Amino acid sequence: MADPPLLELRGVSRLYRPRRSLLARSPEVVALDGVNLRIARGESLGIVGESGAGKSTLTRVILRLERPDAGQILYRGADVARFGPGALRAFRARVQIVFQDPQAALNPRMTAEEIVTEPMLVHRDTVGLDRRGRRARVAELIETVGLRPDHLRRFPHELSGGQNQRIGIARALAAGPELLLLDEPTSALDVSAQAQVLNLLIELQDRLGLGYLFISHDLAVVRYLCDRIALIRQGRLVEEGPAAQIFDAPRTAFARRLIDAAPDIEAPLRSAATTAGTNCDLRPPGRPQPSTAAGSLPADMGDSRG
Ligand SMILES: Nc1ncnc2c1ncn2[C@@H]1O[C@H](COP(=O)(O)OP(=O)(O)OP(=O)(O)O)[C@@H](O)[C@H]1O
Ligand SMILES: [Mg+2]
Numbered sequence: 001m002a003d004p005p006l007l008e009l010r011g012v013s014r015l016y017r018p019r020r021s022l023l024a025r026s027p028e029v030v031a032l033d034g035v036n037l038r039i040a041r042g043e044s045l046g047i048v049g050e051s052g053a054g055k056s057t058l059t060r061v062i063l064r065l066e067r068p069d070a071g072q073i074l075y076r077g078a079d080v081a082r083f084g085p086g087a088l089r090a091f092r093a094r095v096q097i098v099f100q101d102p103q104a105a106l107n108p109r110m111t112a113e114e115i116v117t118e119p120m121l122v123h124r125d126t127v128g129l130d131r132r133g134r135r136a137r138v139a140e141l142i143e144t145v146g147l148r149p150d151h152l153r154r155f156p157h158e159l160s161g162g163q164n165q166r167i168g169i170a171r172a173l174a175a176g177p178e179l180l181l182l183d184e185p186t187s188a189l190d191v192s193a194q195a196q197v198l199n200l201l202i203e204l205q206d207r208l209g210l211g212y213l214f215i216s217h218d219l220a221v222v223r224y225l226c227d228r229i230a231l232i233r234q235g236r237l238v239e240e241g242p243a244a245q246i247f248d249a250p251r252t253a254f255a256r257r258l259i260d261a262a263p264d265i266e267a268p269l270r271s272a273a274t275t276a277g278t279n280c281d282l283r284p285p286g287r288p289q290p291s292t293a294a295g296s297l298p299a300d301m302g303d304s305r306g
Helices: 055-062 085-094 112-122 131-144 149-153 161-174 191-208 219-225 243-248 253-261 266-275 299-303
Strands: 007-016 029-039 044-048 070-075 095-098 179-183 211-216 228-233 236-242
Touching: 007 055, 029 055, 029 070, 029 236, 044 219, 055 179, 055 211, 085 095, 095 161, 112 131, 112 149, 112 161, 131 149, 131 161, 161 191, 191 211, 191 219, 211 219, 219 228, 219 243, 219 253, 228 243, 228 253, 236 243, 236 253, 243 253
Parallel strands: 044 211, 044 228, 095 179, 179 211
Antiparallel strands: 007 029, 007 070, 228 236
16 A cells, blocks of 8 residues: 555644624634645645635644644544644654744744754654754754854844744754644745745755645745645635646636736845855756746756856
8 A cells, every 4th residue: 555645634624713702702713624635755735825714723733733623634644633642742843833923933032052952852752862962963953054153142133034034944953854834934034035045945855855834825935845736715725736737727716816916036036046145045956947837937047056
């Protein structure tokens, strides 16, 4: 029998019920409605939808921070709902999240070094490093995300938004994950920091063979990064397919609307590749070139390495 997918969602629904109140009665919200998804090992799946579509709810139910009202989440074929404390901890070491707003997601009282070290302590049994080993790994991770060793002594308020997001990514990598849930990881950043972080994510994926669940409201960003795209609207998946197919032959009016709304991200990405300052390039060699569909990148960008 074929290996089960790394992660699979089967008919996952999540309702938010109104809080009891004498004064007002807010309606029930269907945040997720029968969502079916599969992610293979090393695959990048983009989830695109408007604000309130259920994207962040998806990450919370996957990590079992919230229980779905219906459906199942399977990790390597095993039902996450049935995991005991040990299996759940191991699962959370292997599936890590990067949040939208790095400033808000990082503890302001911890240095970058403490932030990146923390998952190695939480997941000590999985990571299995002593103090020296952890220090060495932090030094390696900081370089991996394109920062310098002296950044480790700084607190989040002493770092830029893009640098903080790199710390957030280093933290997500610390426990040795195989899948990253990236919940709008660049939308709080300015355009050039956004491009640099996207390029870093592409490089990491190629280097580490990571799977990504990349969430965005911006189809152009997802097109740049993902093999497959799923469009979500009001908690329902409305269209799913290879990234090129969604762009070249959208089946729904919703997809066409998102394509029309996708901004031109080519120029900032191109200039990020030339300003460098990081150890990440655009599209490393070997990565398939996108087609010339709307929102894709020009073919010459893959050669920016020279
Ligand atoms: N704790 C909660 N209680 C009640 N309703 C909630 C709760 N969390 C989310 N919702 C509602 O569920 C729906 C989906 O929210 P979610 O945060 O998943 O959207 P999103 O796609 O991540 O949006 P955004 O792009 O703005 O981050 C929204 O209508 C939201 O108001
Ligand atoms: Mg969200």
